[in-house]
Amino acid sequence: MQNQQTGFLGRLVPFIGMGIFIVLIIVGLIFLSYLIVIGALIGFVLFVLAYLKNRFFPNKYPTTKSQQSEDQSHHGKTYDHDEFK
Secondary structure, eight states: OHHHHHHHHHHHHHHHHHHHHHHHHHHHHHHHHHHHHHHHHHHHHHHHHHHHHHHHSOOSSOOOHHHHHHHHSOOSOOOOGGGGO
């Protein structure tokens, strides 16, 4: 009798393990989806706050054309490979 119960439990244990594993995967996916939704909501709120800040409180000192051209120009020297021979 003992041998039959051990054989039955021995065949049942892998199925229980697979069932637990499948449940853990499903629960993990649910938690991951909650994290993605919460992250998207936080990102949207931060985007709206930044948009409203820029809309109602613009920069007091807007950049001029000369500052923009200075920012786009390269400062310093570019070294070519031939200069180090």
